Amino acid sequence: MRVISRRALREFWEKHRAAEEPMAVWFRLMDSCNFNDLSAVKRVFGTADYVAPYTVFNVGGNKYRVITSIHYNRRRVFIRDVFTHPEYDRWTEQIRKRKRKS
Secondary structure, eight states: OEEEOHHHHHHHHHHSGGGHHHHHHHHHHHHHOOOSSHHHHHHHSTTOEEETTEEEEEETTTTEEEEEEEEGGGTEEEEEEEEEHHHHHHHHHHHHHHHHHO
C-alpha cells in the first residue's frame, strides 16, 4: 500500500519523541503490504478497527492512534490524523456529541 503521507507521522513524533520508532515500524509494515479488505488488514494489524469512514490503528502498545482512509482498489492509505490515546478519546467524544445533535 502507498501511505500518504509520512509527513503526518513525522510531525507527530517530533512532538512525541517516544512515538518515532512505533510509527516508523507501522509505516514500513503498511508500506510493504497490499490489502484487499479490512479482514486482510486485521490479519496483519490485529487491533485495526473500522470506525466509519476511517480505519483506526492502535500503535505503540495502544499509546497512539493513526486514523486512516484506505482505498483498497487504488492501494492507497491516506493518514487523516495521528493522536495520543487521550487525544483520540476526546476526538471520538466530539464525534458522538455531533451525532447526538443531528
